[in-house]
Amino acid sequence: MGSDSRPNILFIMSDDHAAHAMSCYGSRINETPNLDRIAEEGMRFDNCFCTNSICAPSRATILTGLYNHLNGVKTLGDGLDGRQQTVPKILQKNGYQTGLIGKWHLGHGGVYDPTGFDYWNILPDQGEYHNPSMYEMGELKPYTGYVTDIITDLSLEWLENRDQDKPFFLMCHHKAPHRHWEPDDKHAHMYEDIDIPEPETFYDDYSNRAAAAAAATMRIDRDLNALDTKGEPPEGLTPLEVKKWKYQRYIKDYLRCIASVDDNVGRLLDYLDEKGLADNTIVIYTSDQGFFLGDHGWYDKRFMYEESLRMPFIVRYPKEIRPGSVQKAMALNVDFAPTFLDYAGIDIPDHMQGSSLRPLMKGEVPEGWQTSMYYRYWMHLSHHGVYAHYGIRTERYKLIYYYAEALGTTHSIDDPKEPEWELFDLQKDPYELNSVYHDPEYADTVRSLKEQLYRLKEKVKDYE
Incomplete structure (x- = not known):
């Protein structure tokens, strides 16, 4: 000591x-x-x-x-x-x-x-x-x-x-x-004799949200490759069986x-x-x-x-x-x-x-401790086709704005998409399956969250 x-x-x-x-x-x-x-x-x-x-x-x-x-x-x-x-x-x-x-x-x-x-x-x-x-x-x-x-x-x-x-x-x-x-080698055979449970949202169809979710190229069934799965799926499997096998x-x-x-x-x-x-x-x-x-x-x-x-x-x-x-x-x-x-x-x-x-x-x-946070993902479309976005998460809500532009950032792809918003009520929809951004019942919430979002954006000095 x-x-x-x-x-x-x-x-x-x-x-x-x-x-x-x-x-x-x-x-x-x-x-x-x-x-x-x-x-x-x-x-x-x-x-x-x-x-x-x-x-x-x-x-x-x-x-x-x-x-x-x-x-x-x-x-x-x-x-x-x-x-x-x-x-x-x-x-x-x-x-x-x-x-x-x-x-x-x-x-x-x-x-x-x-x-x-x-x-x-x-x-x-x-x-x-x-x-x-x-x-x-x-x-x-x-x-x-x-x-x-x-x-x-x-x-x-x-x-x-x-x-x-x-x-x-x-x-x-x-x-x-x-x-x-x-x-x-020590762990290579773990889980060999069991099936790992699939998550609740494994079969998400990306409906009821902005276009960004459906556009992303990181799907288990379609986008995992042979390097990821250490080989190709067995022949004769249905598309559903391939998805399960890859997972x-x-x-x-x-x-x-x-x-x-x-x-x-x-x-x-x-x-x-x-x-x-x-x-x-x-x-x-x-x-x-x-x-x-x-x-x-x-x-x-x-x-x-x-x-x-x-x-x-x-x-x-x-x-x-x-x-x-x-x-x-x-x-x-x-x-x-x-x-x-x-x-x-x-x-x-x-x-x-x-x-x-x-x-x-x-x-x-x-x-006065933080009860909301500011998020920003800049790398538009690279690798997995995810749209550039920023947003706010509070204890109950999450508001996301897909501005969907490269803005000259390094390794982003200069291919702008239509901007869109999403709002999730995390209390009612913890798995974020249903955006309520366009629901009239949430109009006041949207207005308030946008004000908070832009206040936070300014507070952290993000002026882009």
């Missing part, structure tokens, strides 16, 4: 891990005993949301405490300019030893390499599941084994060799369970990848216990965004719909967080950076747009 008694921060983030594939969130399809330990010994956030449900932009928001129009990472085509202020830079300057191991996905070389980290070892772009190469402090090195194990091995090695007189901030970023969902192939590999993440989180938790570090270490597990697990007949993310918008967020800090507690107040990925700084005893810079979650972790909800 060093002379600096400030808490260590272990931030574990996976890629595309939906909250509804964690047993502590009530999963119907898998068990995550080690992740559940964090929730049981700490707090589960039930309403944590991302401000742009796609990889690089969410990561940039977590590092900067800024929305994407201000941190410069609106789409997957944008890198994070490391000359700007980030939370690791601030922690490093204030006496923390900082490390980043695993997925980066924010550019390489020049101003795009990680900054603010005493040590970094990252996958190139998405990286490989098996025998990956990684950039260790800029030098490409090959590794043998499975990526989730390797990232954990490297994290444990860094923890073991760190300067014990300083508190640490370690970002352990897993590639899994990102597409194409390649499990390791089972997809979801089982996805869950097998998560089982490895869960095992490896357990290794990190055990290490903290063995070294007597658990009491003074804030452990956070999250994902960069949610994911469709057959919900609406889809895989992938991007939409402002619940399964994509919602992030898992569980946190343990024995000194301050009551075991087994649940927080239903709204938290956003833009709040993570201020939270780290608050716990480190560092003033939160005025330019950061989020708020510290520390009061919420203590079980308190400050007066």
